Amino acid sequence: MSLLRLDIWEKVEQCDRRLQPWQGLPLVSVEGTPLKLHGCASVTVEIASCVFESMMVIADGLTAEAILGLDFLEKHNCILDMGKRVLALPGCSPIALMAPSRIDVQRPLPVSLIETVRIPAASELEVMANVDYDVNMLNQPLLLEQNPSARLPVRVARALVVPQSARVPIRILNPGVEAITLNKNTPVAILEFVDDLSISPVNQVTSHEEALPTPKENISSEKYSMLNNLVRKNSGHLNKYQREQ
DSSP: EEEHHHHHHHHSSSSOOOOOOOOOOBBBTTOOOOEEEEEEEEEEEEEETTTEEEEEEESSSSSSEEEEOOOHHHHTEEEEHHHEEEETTSSSOOOOOOOOOOOOSOOOOOESSSSSSEEEETEEEEEEESSSGGGOOSSSEEEEEEOOOOSSSSSOOOEEEBBBEEEEEEEEEEEESOOOOOOOEEEEEEEEOOOOGGGGOOOOOOOOOGSSOOSSSSOOHHHHHHHHHHHHHHHGOHHHHHHHH
């Protein structure tokens, strides 16, 4: 089936918002994950300056904005040539598909320090690190975590990152009582590929009382607004005293 992500459907101008109920079987992703369906609608699709009408199912949980299924390919007599990696549409020039990925998604990517750093005792630093791969082609979040084989006397914060120019920021904590020096090119972390479907946005609604109290100091409204937004975003991890601080 051809699918359209819900947020894309909601952005379409002049959309009547009236979806037909989906009468077919429940749909799952290629990994077997059930998809939340909101209905179906006839959608105008423009590809390579060619316009097509296609019935699409509106669904949550898609990593792509839309997926053209076999129903679309068969209805419009499309030819998918995987040897030449092109999609041929009637009346349109062949469309080049993405080049085959050379990434082994099972292999964690090593992350090493760009420069030598010295971390004081009981302190935390944020530094930049190199990824041992040209990840410019990757437009997806990756899980950064401590390199389990490095056996370092520090802790690396786990984070979800999107590498930029084969570099990522990492947070390193020295929990000891003495300063620690980590040399340039030390492998401190690894990046692992994650399923986009396993990443869910977290929406936390906080009451007005949980926001910052009225400022007692003479600070700018811009600074107060920034601090207030920061508290709201992190209120789920802070107690009342921490929010006030």
